[in-house]
Amino acid sequence: MKSPSAAVVARAPGRVNLIGEHTDYNGGLCLPFAISLTTTATVRRREDDRLRVRSREADPGDPHWQEYVVGVVAELRRAGWVVPGLDIDLVSTLPLGGGLSSSAALECAVATAIAGLLDVPLDGPGRRLLADVCRRAETDHVGAPTGGMDQLAALFGADGHALLIDFADLGAPVTRLVPLPVSEDGLTLLVTDTRVRHQLADGDGGYAQRRRECADGHPRRRRHVATENARVRSAVEAIGARAWQRLGDLMTASHASLRDDYEVSVPALDTAVDAALAAGALGARLTGGGFGGCTIALTHEGRVGAVRNGVDAAFAAAGWPRPAHHEVRPAEGARLL
Numbered sequence: 500m501k502s503p504s505a506a507v508v509a510r511a512p513g514r515v516n517l518i519g520e521h522t523d524y525n526g527g528l529c530l531p532f533a534i535s536l537t538t539t540a541t542v543r544r545r546e547d548d549r550l551r552v553r554s555r556e557a558d559p560g561d562p563h564w565q566e567y568v569v570g571v572v573a574e575l576r577r578a579g580w581v582v583p584g585l586d587i588d589l590v591s592t593l594p595l596g597g598g599l600s601s602s603a604a605l606e607c608a609v610a611t612a613i614a615g616l617l618d619v620p621l622d623g624p625g626r627r628l629l630a631d632v633c634r635r636a637e638t639d640h641v642g643a644p645t646g647g648m649d650q651l652a653a654l655f656g657a658d659g660h661a662l663l664i665d666f667a668d669l670g671a672p673v674t675r676l677v678p679l680p681v682s683e684d685g686l687t688l689l690v691t692d693t694r695v696r697h698q699l700a701d702g703d704g705g706y707a708q709r710r711r712e713c714a715d716g717h718p719r720r721r722r723h724v725a726t727e728n729a730r731v732r733s734a735v736e737a738i739g740a741r742a743w744q745r746l747g748d749l750m751t752a753s754h755a756s757l758r759d760d761y762e763v764s765v766p767a768l769d770t771a772v773d774a775a776l777a778a779g780a781l782g783a784r785l786t787g788g789g790f791g792g793c794t795i796a797l798t799h800e801g802r803v804g805a806v807r808n809g810v811d812a813a814f815a816a817a818g819w820p821r822p823a824h825h826e827v828r829p830a831e832g833a834r835l836l
C-alpha cells in the first residue's frame with residue numbers, strides 16, 4: 500500500500516501509424532508504433548473525493564483535455580476500481596492535438612499512474628483493460644468516436660518494434676510485435692506536422708461521417724479499407740524481408756487511397772507527401788485520422804535534410820506556416836517511472 504501522500508508517476512507515448520489507416524473501427528489491420536514523445540502524469544491521493552487536474556502546458560492544445568482525464572477515472576470506477584480523489588499533474592513533450600495521439604498518451608499516462616497507485620499489475624490483461632478504459636473515455640465521455648488503435652499502441656508498444664493489430668474481433672483485438680529495424684539499415688522515419696489542426700470529437704466532422712459511410716457500405720470507402728488491409732499484410736512481409744523500397748511504395752499507395760477513395764487528406768498533407776517523395780523519400784503518407792495533422796516519410800538517413808528542406812520550400816511557396824519535423828523511432832509503451 501502506498502503512503503497516502505505518495506506520488507505515483509507514469510509516462511505514456513504518442514504513436515505514429517506506419518500503415519493501416521481507418522481500418523481499426525472497420526475490423527481491419529493497422530501497424531502503429533509508440534514514439535519517444537510522451538505525456539507524464541503524476542497522481543497523488545486526496546483527502547476528499549475531488550479530482551484536480553493541472554497541465555504544465557499553458558495551452559494544452561485540445562479543448563477536451565480535462566474531459567479525457569475525467570473520462571478515464573469514470574471508466575475505471577465503472578470497471579470496479581475504487582479510485583480515490585486525486586491531484587493529477589501533467590507534462591507533455593508531445594505536440595498536443597497534432598495527430599500523434601496526444602489524447603491517448605494523456606489517457607494512458609493517467610490510467611497507468613492510477614494502476615500504480617492502486618497496485619494493479621501492468622501485465623498483458625491489465626494493459627488490455629486500460630486500453631479499453633481509455634478508448635471508452637474518449638468515445639463515451641469526450642465523444643470522439645475513435646477506434647482503439649492509439650490506446651493499444653500507447654500501452655503495448657515496444658522499443659524497436661511496430662505493433663500489428665488485428666481488429667477482426669472488435670471486442671478483442673489481437674496484437675503482435677513486429678521488429679522494425681529501420682535505423683540499423685540506415686533509414687529514418689520522419690514525421691512532419693503540417694500544423695493544420697483537426698478535431699475528431701466534432702460529431703459532424705469528417706471522422707464520424709467516414710465511420711457512418713463505412714457502416715452504410717459506401718463502395719469507395721469500403722474499397723479503401725479492403726486495399727489498406729492488403730497493404731498492411733504486404734508491409735509486414737516487406738519489413739520482414741527488409742525490402743524498404745517496397746514498404747515505401749506501400750506507404751505512398753496508402754496515401755493515394757486515403758486521398759482518393761477515403762477522402763481524408765487536405766492540401767497541406769498532399770503537399771508534404773509529394774514534396775517528400777520529390778526530395779527522395781522512399782515513401783510517404785498521411786498518418787492518423789487525416790483532415791490535418793501529420794505525415795510520415797521513410798527516407799535514407801542521408802536524405803533527411805533534403806526531405807525536410809523540400810517540404811519546407813513547398814509550404815513556403817504555398818504561403819503556409821513552416822511545418823515541424825520530428826525524427827521518430829519505435830519506442831516503449833506506457834510504464835511507471
Ligand code: GLA
Binds near residue numbers: 521645647649
Ligand atoms: C484516429 C483514431 C484511430 C484511427 C485513426 C485512423 O487516430 O483515433 O482510432 O481510427 O484515426 O486510422
